[in-house]
Amino acid sequence: MIPARSFxxxxxxxxxxxxxxxxxxxxxxxxxxxxxxxxxxxxxxxNAAASGINTGDLRQAGWAGFSSFVLxxxxxxxxxxxxxxxxxARGASVEVIxxxxxxxxxxxxxxxxxxxxxITGTNGKSTTTALTAHIIQASGRDTQMGGNIGRAVMxxxxxxxxxxxxxxxxxxxxxxxxxxxxxxxxxxxxxxxxLDRHGTMQHYASIKERLVAGSETAIxxxxxxxCAQIADRLEKAGKDVVRISKRLPLTDGYFADxxxxxxxxxxxxxxxxxxxGIGSLRGQHNAQNALAAVVACMKIxxxxxxxxxxxxxxxxxxxxxxxxxxRDHVLFINDSKATNADAAAxxxxxxxxxxxxAGGLQKEGGIEPLRSFFPRIAKAYLIGExxxxxxxxxxxxxxxxxxxxxASAVEHAARDAALDDAGEAVVLLSPxxxxxxxxxxxxxxxxxxxxxxxxLERIKPIGGTR
Numbered sequence: 001m002i003p004a005r006s007f008x009x010x011x012x013x014x015x016x017x018x019x020x021x022x023x024x025x026x027x028x029x030x031x032x033x034x035x036x037x038x039x040x041x042x043x044x045x046x047n048a049a050a051s052g053i054n055t056g057d058l059r060q061a062g063w064a065g066f067s068s069f070v071l072x073x074x075x076x077x078x079x080x081x082x083x084x085x086x087x088x089a090r091g092a093s094v095e096v097i098x099x100x101x102x103x104x105x106x107x108x109x110x111x112x113x114x115x116x117x118x119i120t121g122t123n124g125k126s127t128t129t130a131l132t133a134h135i136i137q138a139s140g141r142d143t144q145m146g147g148n149i150g151r152a153v154m155x156x157x158x159x160x161x162x163x164x165x166x167x168x169x170x171x172x173x174x175x176x177x178x179x180x181x182x183x184x185x186x187x188x189x190x191x192x193x194x195l196d197r198h199g200t201m202q203h204y205a206s207i208k209e210r211l212v213a214g215s216e217t218a219i220x221x222x223x224x225x226x227c228a229q230i231a232d233r234l235e236k237a238g239k240d241v242v243r244i245s246k247r248l249p250l251t252d253g254y255f256a257d258x259x260x261x262x263x264x265x266x267x268x269x270x271x272x273x274x275x276x277g278i279g280s281l282r283g284q285h286n287a288q289n290a291l292a293a294v295v296a297c298m299k300i301x302x303x304x305x306x307x308x309x310x311x312x313x314x315x316x317x318x319x320x321x322x323x324x325x326x327r328d329h330v331l332f333i334n335d336s337k338a339t340n341a342d343a344a345a346x347x348x349x350x351x352x353x354x355x356x357x358a359g360g361l362q363k364e365g366g367i368e369p370l371r372s373f374f375p376r377i378a379k380a381y382l383i384g385e386x387x388x389x390x391x392x393x394x395x396x397x398x399x400x401x402x403x404x405x406x407a408s409a410v411e412h413a414a415r416d417a418a419l420d421d422a423g424e425a426v427v428l429l430s431p432x433x434x435x436x437x438x439x440x441x442x443x444x445x446x447x448x449x450x451x452x453x454x455x456l457e458r459i460k461p462i463g464g465t466r
Contacts, residue, residue, distance in 0.1 A: 008032030016072020017044040020152035027154035063092035073172035098176025111159035115300040121188025129168040132293040135310030184296040185215030190226040246288035256287035280316030283350035319446035323462040335430035336446030341369040344432040348373035351426040355413040360433030362386035381409035410452035
């Protein structure tokens with residue numbers, strides 16, 4: 001835990017008593033703050049009170065006595081309208097911050113030279129965060145990973161000069177972290193997302209921009225117009241900007257040329273790494289993730305040998321193009337995290353002979369945006385509520401069957417792929433749907449896929465996946 005000593009002796013209000021909220025409250029108390037915590041969920045309040053956290057209805061609190069208000073990132077700050085606690089805080093001129101802000105202040109107070117890499121973007125944040133942390137840890141350095149992935153940031157070990165932090169930051173967290181100042185800030189990409197919470201795409205992009213604007217070095221993917229404009233704007237403001245691209249041969253920056261990771265300096269190119277043969281980093285989207293991780297690791301002092309070794313040993317993330325097992329020429333991939341068409345596209349673009357398991361609770365637009373990948377699909381196995389709609393979209397373009405359940409889909413796809421004599425075949429769970437019609441969440445769906453694969457005969461599990 002990181003005791004929030006910057007708040008010692010101060011009275012702090014806190015709203016949101018989920019896992020990260022409890023951790024933040026404990027960090028404040030450990031640092032000597034007088035905390036009054038609340039939540040709209042009575043059960044959460046009762047659990048916090050039972051663990052020794054002082055709770056009380058913030059509607060009845062004397063807000064003039066609070067120095068700060070710590071808000072859970074899951075609670076609306078601006079849209080569709082500010083939460084009632086935010087309005088009370090602003091009415092009393094009390095700052096509204098989150099746990100990432102607490103971390104930033106503690107780092108600056110204790111060890112401002114401790115390497116701090118912060119990652120954001122619409123897609124790829126978790127993989128890039130996990131990959132960056134893995135490379136640093138594999139090099140033998142003290143590495144702490146958390147934030148929007150894994151551990152709540154205030155549960156990490158306290159800052160010291162040789163301790164490296166790799167923190168995933170959502171837009172909600174950045175919006176509550178006005179002084180965030182990473183050594184290397186990564187902005188991967190921007191597409192419309194969370195507009196119900198941010199109002200407009202411009203507001204959403206401006207929040208993401210804050211992370212790289214406050215960093216010593218801003219590492220920005222320039223394959224979309226929003227990020228390209230942010231890179232130009234920060235460079236004109238005098239920031240140290242490093243551009244990366246998964247598809248553009250940049251004149252200055254870092255880009256992917258197939259599976260090669262290239263550095264460009266004044267139009268002169270050199271290879272600094274490669275992804276050939278690294279199954280956990282297949283696909284163009286992972287080339288962008290890898291480029292960001294490589295540049296950030298170089299920024300904090302790792303050499304190219306250490307970085308390449310880390311790339312090659314990266315196990316990947318569970319449920320994100322996770323290599324599960326092999327049986328002869330058939331590879332089984334768990335991409336359960338792909339809960340809409342856009343999220344399924346990277347996996348479909350990464351393989352040429354696919355036995356595709358898709359379906360669940362359909363999102364708007366269905367699978368029509370994936371039509372360009374249909375020639376890669378040998379057969380589709382449709383499950384859940386979306387099966388009739390997906391079958392109508394596939395029509396005569398792709399052979400399919402209504403498998404109904406995931407277990408049945410795995411069994412039938414494995415049988416058909418085994419008979420495929422056209423080279424490597426892939427049984428791919430990339431549902432392009434939410435899981436809620438049949439499973440509580442995508443993690444449970446992915447675990448069910450792995451269990452079904454494991455029950456097949458002659459399966460050889462692929463080690464290292466999490």
